[in-house]
Amino acid sequence: MASEALQQLILDTLNEHGTIKDTRSLILPNQLELATSHDAQITILGALNSLLSRDMIRYESHEVISHVLSPEGAQIAKEGSHEARVWAALPPKGQGSPMTPAQLKTKVGEATAKVGQGNAFKQKWIVKEGDGLVKAVDSIKDVTQLDLQEIDTTGDLKSGEKVLADLRKRKLIVQRKGQWFTVHKGVNFSTSIAKPETDLTADMLASGTWKTSTFKKYNFEAEGIPPAGGALHPLLKVREEIRNIFLEMGFAEMPTSSFVESAFWCFDALFVPQQHPARDLQDTFYISDPVKSLPPEPLYYKRVSTVHEYGGYGSTGYRAPWSHDESSKLLLRTHTTASSTHMLYKLAARCRGEEVEGDEKEFTHGAKATTAHGESTADDGFQPAKLFSIDRVFRNETMDATHLAEFHQVEGVVADRGLTLADLIGFMRVFFKKMGIEKVRFKPAYNPYTEPSLEIFAFHPMLNKWVEVGNSGMFRPEMLEPMGFPKDVRVHGWGLSLERPTMIRYGINNIRTLLGHKVSIEGIENSAAVMF
Ligand code: PHE
Structure with a gap:
């Protein structure tokens, strides 16, 4: 590197003469003339600073006024006045x-x-x-020509300021501030330029070379990289808002950390027939390792398989052979209702006569859950519950502008004696109203695990049409009674995606703008705080 050759020249000259009185006396590497020019001194300054940072030299700078030729002056110097x-x-x-x-x-x-x-x-x-x-x-x-030639090579004129002033007036030369330097040896003077180390490495520590290495000095004046502040993803903002609505309504949050479920908990316990198309490979992601889940509690398992195969609790069942293999398959949960089912089974523990301790908070968010129907008087161990969850689910979908293979579900579940469909509708009206959706409509629908089932539609003022926002229903006795719930206990639930209201809220029409590798970090950082 050119600057290394220059640094070497400075060190060698210092070694020979002790000091460099005037850097204009140097001849730069690959040059023929003395370094009297302004540019040469700038180059020297760079080399001096680099050596100074390692304390190899010290220097003083001196200012000089020098002169350079104007274009006209340069022409005269060449061709005469x-x-x-x-x-x-x-x-x-x-x-x-x-x-x-x-x-x-x-x-x-x-x-x-x-x-x-x-x-x-x-x-x-x-x-x-x-x-x-x-x-x-x-x-x-031709004195003018000779003077200009002298100025061109030395930056100065021996005949003095008067002539210089005259040439300046004639615009043949211009004044320029210049610098030159006096250089001395520094405390770390040496004639060999060791490249300073920028990092202390494990190798240096192990070999001990750190003791003799020269390290580049820290520059405490340097400006740091501006720290990027964290930002909540729009989905998280909307999730927080919906969570607050549920908490406000006295719901307790369900644990939803197991993305992997068995087909038993995702489908069978919900009375989804084993031949149901939703269970096909095209719709559900199955786990290949391990292939099978641990068996559920045997009595409950038996009651579930029996209701499927032969019926019971007033139902004829599906009258189709039961497959143990199908039930023990592992999969990525296709809906958060799998988690709700776990929780309902747990809620029914007392009704099954099992000893349970300290579970109130799990089901009631601290306070005693009261629904429209108040507290139970029957001594069958049942306690009402209001539960919710917001978490991820997985479906083997063809991805397009509105579908991804994984998304979030918002789910509410209410359990109490004698609940009616009107209670479900009432709950949902309050819930959606709190989200700013006042106009809701319900349409009869089908779910294997609820009867009746309702699809929920909301009027979208921007799109000026009704859009589907959720699905709901009253869980079937074929699902609840094998768990041990008393006959008069009704459980209803509703579910919606988290992505749909988020996209509406932020005016996003392609889901890939919200999730995945096409998401713009800037868009995330600038996304508004939500308030439906
Ligand atoms: N699990 C349903 C879905 O995935 C939603 C739902 C929840 C329906 C609870 C009824 C009761 O769409």
């Missing part, structure tokens, strides 16, 4: 015919003829002869 050019163009006195001013103009150019004639007369270099002009002397000394 205007007056000299006029003199050179004219014939000697008494030889040949004098030159007319018009002829002179064509020979040397208008500008030179004009300025040059006046000055040449003043210098007595030319005289008139008849109508023309001739040389008055045999030879001239």
Whole structure:
């Protein structure tokens, strides 16, 4: 590197002479002339600072005023002054015919003829002869040209400030502030430039070379990288808002951490027939390792398989053979209702006569859950519950602008004696109203695990149409009674995606703008806080 060669030159010169009194006395590597120019001193300054940072040298700087040629000055330095050019163009006195001013103009150019004639007369270099002009002397000394040549090489002029001032006035030179330096050896002076280490490595520590290495100094003045503040993803903002609505309504949050469920908990316990198309590979992601889940509690398992195969609790069942293999498959949960089912089974523990301790908080968010129907009087161990969850589910979907293979479900579940469909509708009206959705409609639908089932539609003012926002229903006795719930206990639930209201809220129409590798970090950072 050129700068390394220069650093080496500085160190070698210091080694030889002890100090460098004036850096203009140096001849830079690959140069022929002394480093008197402004540019050369700038280059030297860079090398000096680099050596200074390692304490290999010290230096003092000195200021000088130097001069450089203007473009016109440079031309004169090369071709001579205007007056000299006029003199050179004219014939000697008494030889040949004098030159007319018009002829002179064509020979040397208008500008030179004009300025040059006046000055040449003043210098007595030319005289008139008849109508023309001739040389008055045999030879001239073009001082302007010589002065400019001197300035060009040294930046200064021996004949002094008066002449310099005159040249400045004639705009042939300009003044420039320059620097030069006196250099001394520093405390770490050496003639070899070891590249300073920037990092302390494990190798250095192990070999002990850290003791002798030179380290690059920390620059405490350097500005740090501006820290990027964290930002909540729009989905998280909306999730927080929906969570607050549930908490406000006295719901307790269900644990939803197991993304992997068995087909038993995701489907069978919900009375989803084992032949149901939703269970196909095209719709559900199955786990290949391990292939099978641990078996559920045997009595409950037996009751579930029996209701599927032969019926019971007033149901005829599916009358189709039961497959143990199908039930023990592992999969990525396709709905959060799998988690709700776990919780309902747990809620029914007392009704099954199992000893349970300290579970109130799990089901009631601290306070006793009261629904429209209040507390139970029957002594069958049942306690009402209001539960919710917001978490991820997985479906083997063809991905498009509104579908991804994984998304979030919001789910509410209410369990109490004698609940009716009107209670479910009432709950959902309150819930959606709190989300700012006032106009809701319900449409009969089908779910294997609820009867009746309702699809929920909301009026979208921006789209000016009704859009589907959720699904709901009253869980079937075939699902609840095998768990051990008393016959008068009704459980209803509703579910919606978290993505749909988030997209509506932020005016996003392609889900890939919200999730996945196409998401813009800037968009996330600038997404507004929500308030439905
Ligand atoms: N599990 C249903 C779905 O995935 C939603 C739902 C929840 C329906 C609870 C009824 C009761 O769409």
